[in-house]
Amino acid sequence: MNFLLFGLFSILLSGLAPLLLVRRTHLAKGVHSALLAVGCALGLCGLYAASQAGANTSLSFAWLTFSLSLSVDSLATLFLMPLFIVSPLLVLYSYQYLGTSQHTVRTVASYLFFSLLLAAMVLVSMAADMITFVVAWEIMSLASFLLVLYDWEHLQTRKAAHLYLLFTQSGAFCIFIAFALLFAATGSFSFSTEAISALPHSLKLTIFLVALLGFGSKAGAMPLHIWLPHAHPAAPSHVSALMSGVMIKLGVYGMLRIYFLLDDPAFIFAWIILPLGMLSGVLGVVYALAKHDIKRLLAYHSIENIGIILMGCGLGMLGLAAGDRVMAAFGFAGGLLHVLNHALFKSLLFLGAGAIQHSTGIRKLDTLGGLMRRMPVTGRSFLTGSVAISGLPPLNGFISEFLIYYAGFLGLRLTGFNLVLVIATIISLAMIGGLASACFTKMVGIVFLGEPRSKEAALATEAKPAMRVAMILLACICLLIGLFPAPFIGAAFAGLRDLAPLSSLMLSDIVSTISRNLTMAAWLFLALLLGLTGLRRWLYQGKPIQRGSTWGCGFTQANSRIQYTASSYAMDIVDFFRPLVRVRTVYKGLAGNPLPSPAEYSSKTDDLAEIGLQHLLSQPVLWCAAKLRWIQHGRIQSYIAYIVLAIIVVLLAA
Amino acid sequence: MQSVLSLILAFLLIPLLPGIILKTKALFTGKKGPPLLIKYYTLIKLLRKGSVYSTSTTFVFALGPLISCTTAAMALLFFPIAWVKPVLSFQGDIIVLLYLFGLGRFFTIAAALDTASPFEGMGAAREAFFSTLSEITLFGVLILFFRMNGSLSLGGYFAGPAPLSFAGTEAALLVLVVVGLFMVLLAENSRVPVDDPTTHLELTMIHEAMILDHSGPDLALIELGAYCKLFFYAAFVACLLKPPHLNLGFVSATLLFYGLIFLVYAAIGITESVTARLKMPKVAKYLLTSFALVFFAIILTSMELIQ
Numbered sequence: 001m002n003f004l005l006f007g008l009f010s011i012l013l014s015g016l017a018p019l020l021l022v023r024r025t026h027l028a029k030g031v032h033s034a035l036l037a038v039g040c041a042l043g044l045c046g047l048y049a050a051s052q053a054g055a056n057t058s059l060s061f062a063w064l065t066f067s068l069s070l071s072v073d074s075l076a077t078l079f080l081m082p083l084f085i086v087s088p089l090l091v092l093y094s095y096q097y098l099g100t101s102q103h104t105v106r107t108v109a110s111y112l113f114f115s116l117l118l119a120a121m122v123l124v125s126m127a128a129d130m131i132t133f134v135v136a137w138e139i140m141s142l143a144s145f146l147l148v149l150y151d152w153e154h155l156q157t158r159k160a161a162h163l164y165l166l167f168t169q170s171g172a173f174c175i176f177i178a179f180a181l182l183f184a185a186t187g188s189f190s191f192s193t194e195a196i197s198a199l200p201h202s203l204k205l206t207i208f209l210v211a212l213l214g215f216g217s218k219a220g221a222m223p224l225h226i227w228l229p230h231a232h233p234a235a236p237s238h239v240s241a242l243m244s245g246v247m248i249k250l251g252v253y254g255m256l257r258i259y260f261l262l263d264d265p266a267f268i269f270a271w272i273i274l275p276l277g278m279l280s281g282v283l284g285v286v287y288a289l290a291k292h293d294i295k296r297l298l299a300y301h302s303i304e305n306i307g308i309i310l311m312g313c314g315l316g317m318l319g320l321a322a323g324d325r326v327m328a329a330f331g332f333a334g335g336l337l338h339v340l341n342h343a344l345f346k347s348l349l350f351l352g353a354g355a356i357q358h359s360t361g362i363r364k365l366d367t368l369g370g371l372m373r374r375m376p377v378t379g380r381s382f383l384t385g386s387v388a389i390s391g392l393p394p395l396n397g398f399i400s401e402f403l404i405y406y407a408g409f410l411g412l413r414l415t416g417f418n419l420v421l422v423i424a425t426i427i428s429l430a431m432i433g434g435l436a437s438a439c440f441t442k443m444v445g446i447v448f449l450g451e452p453r454s455k456e457a458a459l460a461t462e463a464k465p466a467m468r469v470a471m472i473l474l475a476c477i478c479l480l481i482g483l484f485p486a487p488f489i490g491a492a493f494a495g496l497r498d499l500a501p502l503s504s505l506m507l508s509d510i511v512s513t514i515s516r517n518l519t520m521a522a523w524l525f526l527a528l529l530l531g532l533t534g535l536r537r538w539l540y541q542g543k544p545i546q547r548g549s550t551w552g553c554g555f556t557q558a559n560s561r562i563q564y565t566a567s568s569y570a571m572d573i574v575d576f577f578r579p580l581v582r583v584r585t586v587y588k589g590l591a592g593n594p595l596p597s598p599a600e601y602s603s604k605t606d607d608l609a610e611i612g613l614q615h616l617l618s619q620p621v622l623w624c625a626a627k628l629r630w631i632q633h634g635r636i637q638s639y640i641a642y643i644v645l646a647i648i649v650v651l652l653a654a
Numbered sequence: 655m656q657s658v659l660s661l662i663l664a665f666l667l668i669p670l671l672p673g674i675i676l677k678t679k680a681l682f683t684g685k686k687g688p689p690l691l692i693k694y695y696t697l698i699k700l701l702r703k704g705s706v707y708s709t710s711t712t713f714v715f716a717l718g719p720l721i722s723c724t725t726a727a728m729a730l731l732f733f734p735i736a737w738v739k740p741v742l743s744f745q746g747d748i749i750v751l752l753y754l755f756g757l758g759r760f761f762t763i764a765a766a767l768d769t770a771s772p773f774e775g776m777g778a779a780r781e782a783f784f785s786t787l788s789e790i791t792l793f794g795v796l797i798l799f800f801r802m803n804g805s806l807s808l809g810g811y812f813a814g815p816a817p818l819s820f821a822g823t824e825a826a827l828l829v830l831v832v833v834g835l836f837m838v839l840l841a842e843n844s845r846v847p848v849d850d851p852t853t854h855l856e857l858t859m860i861h862e863a864m865i866l867d868h869s870g871p872d873l874a875l876i877e878l879g880a881y882c883k884l885f886f887y888a889a890f891v892a893c894l895l896k897p898p899h900l901n902l903g904f905v906s907a908t909l910l911f912y913g914l915i916f917l918v919y920a921a922i923g924i925t926e927s928v929t930a931r932l933k934m935p936k937v938a939k940y941l942l943t944s945f946a947l948v949f950f951a952i953i954l955t956s957m958e959l960i961q
Binding site: 369370372373379383387390391392393398402405406409412415419423426427429430431433434435437438440441442444445446449450451513514517518520521524525528529532533536539540543544545546547548549550551552553558560562563564568569570571572573576 | 710720771872
């Protein structure tokens, strides 16, 4: 606990110190990075100490009339781990990513908010009562809002930031309502299970649903995800990485926290979470396929991965409800391990996207290409991240998906509607896997392979050293988890230790068998691959090797424009999901003109949830507001009359 | 010992088997056809050659053949060839294998896009789409098998304590699975009616379009990987067709197994001879049909439990 507090202090200091060093940019950057790294290292020590101590360590102090209390249980540990691992690397990356001379004040301010966001996230995970949680939650939302506003000169950035603020605040509003309901029923702000578990089932369900609205919109579960694809492209890349990799997971954390607080193993929770997960997972990846802006595409992949995490948690809830605790443990552990894995590979991918944008100034897939030769380090680490996020062995994404599959297959012993849900979950997970690899072959293939499609892409240069180091380290961690999964699977299961319904479960036999088998499969694959590579080298010894242009099937005038584009690559799949994805195509072609003339084709994909929100919520609200406009007329006398009237009403009512 | 022996035998025979398809097709068209050992000759010819690499390509282009061949060959280590206990087996190995196939596909597609050729991009896009759909059917089969014998490994399905066999009520379900799996086999191994390996128009190809630029030993690796993958699927179907209540020794089981394998390959040849390639937009329906068959079988198992 002490380590954690010192770490928190160091992180806060890393935000404040640069304020004093505004004029000396490099020093400010150095101090910020160093203090933040120290803070995160202390935090990791603290987590290790907390996990060794076993018991739930806590600490509380008074503030106004409330007492604020912090504690670290196993669940919080698991959510803090990616935070402390990823953030120092992000700061390292930002060392050379953020502007140097002209934007000093802005850079320093962004450091302050970055540290504040980190500290707030640590506090959210450690909060042991509602007041602490809510205060930290709000600081987290506001700090991230200000970070998104980094490039505030652009109208698009401001719009995205406002949309994000709107969502995060209405989400917070829902969370407040849920907490208010809890407080009204129990009379206590503390997250203690005894009082809460005695509540009636219907109240628990209401609280869960209201809280889910808030936490779901933070996590970016469909259809509450609308802010994500707007905010991520607008924010600087390391901020997107932090928000997408770590912050949105706190939505899942909040949901799990509430679920375990309510301590009500009913089927209905799984029936809500599983379809939500499937919807987010499948539609997230389909929209990602349809989008051709690198960062927007990655944002939709965050939605997909939140879907996978929710599917894991949903299977866990189903297991608890059905009394199958082994299945429950595998579901939750798979979901929680995916939280860590997604934090790693999604940060890596966002950093890669940032490097591309930094070097070419382009975010559109269809104007990039051939970057593998121009940016070899970025390309290789991005490729690693892509394989990881597609859930393919021998990288980390596969390990967590395997655990979720395992939970799913254990769930096939259920009957009736539960069985249908489990089958649908397994099928969706398989489908997501296939679609994700389709999406990332598109990404890698169009951006990094082939020939450059524009002058900017042709002139691209490798990212700067600090950025490269951050990406290489993240890629290495992804590979590490894939090749040595045992300690990480162990950590995911250890994360369930302090959760009441799963605490007494002894699974070490199955878990160690599975870890051993997955390790064996990964190493076997690697050994065979190395063997075959050696064989190939031997086969090529003394053979003539020539370089030539790509075989154009008889066409000799090939240029880079005839390559397949991202749009054409994804067209078939997006078409398949047509009713769920709205594609608008504009074709100004040769119609009616017998002679060749300039033609134009473009396609754009709309998000159904966005359209739905516009039709069902914002338009009615605007309509009502327009009808009430007569109240606002600018005559001071009437405004004074309103005030007088209001006072009279209040007095009479009191 | 027996497992290693049958694995080695399988690796030796794998390039022979596609010859059966060619012979069958030749028989149907009244030709003599190429010699049965044609694929061995092809491999030797390719291994003797050098390669031409496109100036557009990077290291990913060379990784494609390596990874696709590795993953396909690795799958056979886990397969109970001739119902003999596989060399390696664990609960969940089939998921790992399917995902390894996915890894092979990922790099095959990446290698195709690496050449900057529009034809290869087209083939890659189709491969990415269709394989997603066939994956659903395969996972449907896993769900069904788990409900039938509680196992999640290839060894458990065919060489475990309660192996699947073509008997009783199970046979009815397995008929659906065999048909569904055979349809997926055709799609995943780029056979008619999904893909035509012998077509000469790049626009209508899927797999062949993706490997247009590979040559020499690289192409040999791809071919070898493709034979292994075809064998994997064919063996999967063949294992399901085992007649019930049959206690066979190692030799007779191996003979029966290769007899069934021969039938599957001949069936592929017959299918290729009597059907034409589907239009591309129809392929999705074709693959969903295979899923529907398997899903129907899953529903039937649930009905059993409810009663």
